[in-house]
Amino acid sequence: MDEIITNIEARVATWTFFPIENGEPIQILRYEHAQKYEPHFDFFRDKHNIQFGGNRVATVVMYLSHVRKGGETIFPITNSSLSQTKDDSWSECAKMGYAVKPIKGDALLFFNIRPNATADTSSLHGSCPVIDGEKWSATKWIRARNFDIPHKKLRQIPESKMLQLGVDESYTLKVSKPKRKSILGEAIIEANTVYGALRGLEWHLDGKLRKVLVIDTFNLGKRKLNYCCLLMMHQTFSQLCSFDYTTKTVQIHKAPWSIKDKPRFSYRGLMIDTSRHYLPIDVIKQIIESMSYAKFILFFLHNFRCEREFINAQWNKLKYIIYQILAKIIFASNFPSADNAGINVMAEVDVPGHGESWGVGYPEIWPSPSCREPLDVSKTFTFDIISGILSDMRKIFPFELFHLGGDEVNTTCWRETPHVKEWLHNNNMTAKDAYQYFVLKAQDIAISKNWTPVNWEETFNTFPAKLHPQTIVHNWLGGGVCAKAVAKGFRCIFSNQAFWYLDHLDVPWDMVYTAEPLDGIDTDSEKELVIGGEVCMWGETADASDVQQTIWPRAAAAAGKHVLLMRKSITLTILPRFKHFRCLLNRRGVPAAPVTNFYARRAPDEPGSCYDQ
Ligand SMILES: O=C(O)CCC(=O)C(=O)O
Ligand SMILES: [Fe+2]
Structure with a gap:
């Protein structure tokens, strides 16, 4: 903490x-x-x-500026007002009660609660209007007890209010007009869960810049949430505000306003591909944290496997490395920001088509050393290994969904490796049958560990009738897949690569925004089966040096669709907000690229502000 503040607090305590x-x-x-x-x-x-800490027993008001006239702190109903004589140096308002002149360096202490713990109504006080000059004051309210929030309390929330798929994220947010000439405006946020409150405080794509109201302080009024949430709110509340350098004021746009809202979809994901390039834990943490700024709720860790540079390592070393990576992920998923930011973490073990790296430790799960994928369907040992990995992972990924991949399965290895070929023959299976057999067996393993399986769309495209009915189909190849999946009663995640693959650098923000997860779905019951969508940051062309500017700001365009319905003329309505959001990200230290900069990561053309490039 700032040394000056610490010293002031020490002096207030002594006094x-x-x-x-x-x-x-x-x-x-x-x-x-x-x-x-x-x-x-x-x-x-x-x-x-x-x-937390009991009532406000006392108040210390410290005056930070000289005010030539007015601005007195006034106690209108205290008896001592009679004993105070006032000449013309006092304002008319100050003459209405006992008053204290704001003199720079002075401090005023008064008690709000009597020693017998009853409220002292003679402590009623306010500030008279400033007549000449500018008044700055600093208030310290003092509680009856330690004001620290007991952290244990944060954990005592009922299951239904905890972070999970479908958690209630609704909120209402009201910002009132300040009373005439009063410095106070009021902002009230009401939500049934902490996550609702968080969403309410974050950026809203629809927040149009209409009226501008200038207020200097906020009185967070009627609170439904307890103080811990309020603190978070208070922190994030700043994000609704912007600092105007000309007037040196904090501004809230479009007040008064009243928003009642909840996200359109319960699943709003961002996928990070950690398997192709190494991403340091700090970068993962930064990404998780920045996701909440755009109301994302899910971080999907694509294909949990060892990094390529370790592929030739011996098993012992590999095991060590895998556990190191696990430890990193535990850290990432347990990092307070993931929970506090309301972000679930879903992991993936992509079998049988992309499981090669697991065979570094157990080469037996490859069909042969020269033909390694898809993993050997003919051995029970392959499934023992998958089961072991999933058991380990279950301990660290509490989220109810688990991704089993199942994409891009080229069965050549199975058809050409003698012992697998023989197994197929003996079991009277085609290679396609074996693909189904593998995926369904992996699903059974995940379900036995109390996970709901998610599979890439090829599994659904190939054997829709056989998939476990709980399966969530993850679309990626193109349009129309979710419509087909929900028609068959499956839940679906929309990630159409034409729009929502962030590594497609030539897809501009407005195309990202134009994509609609519910396209082609007519009935409400089918619409409900689309749990949401996910933008995918594939790792071939990005590493720690540029991954964040590839994600941002375009990911936010998709997030906007997650919380809003499609609008016409988005250049007029959404683009300014979008530019504003990219500036906000930059201010918070997120290296988001300029909004309309084609190829996302190219340097800006103009020297302009973060807003116009
Ligand atoms: O600024 C003042 O003089 C009074 C401030 C005050 O009443 C408060 O912050 O509670
Ligand atoms: Fe006060």
Whole structure:
């Protein structure tokens, strides 16, 4: 923490005799000409606000600027107002009660709660309008007890409110107009879960820039959520605001406003391909964190396998490396940002077509050393290994879905390797039958470990009638697949590569936005089976040096579709918001590329702002 703040807090503690831990974080207030703070109490009357640290026993107001006239802190109903005589250096407002002049360097201490723990209504106070000058003050509210939030409480949430597929993410957000001349506006967010609150606080593609209201401070009013959520809200609330360098004010656009919203889809994913190039854990963490800015809920770790550079390693070494990678992922998925940002992590073991690397440790699961994929369907040992890997992974991936791949299965190896060929013959199977046999066996293993299987669309395209009815079909090859899948009663994830493959650098943001997961689906019951979509960041052409600017900002265009219905004329309505969002990402340290820069990662043409390039 800032050293100056620490010193101020220490002095306040010494002066007031309240321990530092009882203090809330300092609030800074700025009053321009004619602005005031309506009389109010600092103590709380509701149970909710006092659950962490009890009530606000005392208030310290520190004056940070000289005000030539006005801006006095006034106590309108205290008895001591009679004892105070005031000349013309005081404002008319100040004459209405006991008042304290804002003098730079002074501090005012008053008590809101009596020693017998009852509320002291004579503590009613406000700030008189500033007549000449500008008033800056800093408030420290002091609680009866330690204000630290007990972390254990954060965990005591019912199962239905925990992060999972279909968690209630609805929210209402209201930003009121501030009362005339008062510096206070009010923002209220109500949600049934922490994740609803988070979504409510994040960027909204539809947030049009209409009226601009300038307010300096926020009074987060009636709260349904407990204080821990409020803190998160408070942090993220800043994201609805922008700082205007000309007026030096924080601005909230389009107030008053009232939004009642929930995402269109419960599954809003971003896939990262960690199998082709090494991505350091810090980059993975940054990606997870930035996903929440665009209301994503799912991070899909494509094909969990060892990295190519280790492919020739001995098994022991490989095992060590695999566990190291697992440890990294555990860290990534347990990293507070994944949970706090409301991001689920889904992993994949892509069998039988892309499982070659697992055979480095157990070469027996390859049909032969020279023909390694698809994995050997003829041996029970292959399935023992898959089962072992999945058991290990189950311990670290709590999310209910697990991806089993099943794409791009070229059966040449099976048809040409003598012992596999013989096995096919003995079992009276074609290579296609064996593909089905393999996928279904892998599904059974995943289901036995209490996972819902997700498979790439080839499995559905090849043997739709045989797939486990719980299967979620993951589209990628082209359009119309989800329509077919839901017609057969399967759930579906939309990732049409023509629109939602981020490694297709020539797909501009508006094409990403134009894609519609529900295209070609008419009935409501079938629409419901499309659980959402996923943008895919395949790794062939990206590594840590450019992966984030390939993801952002285009991924946000897809995320926009996840939460909004299609609009006409998106250049007028969505493009400005989209540019705004890319600036926001840049400000938060995310290296998002310019919005309309073709090929996404090319350097900007113009020297302009982050908004216009
Ligand atoms: O700025 C002032 O004088 C009063 C501030 C105040 O009442 C508060 O922050 O609770
Ligand atoms: Fe106050």
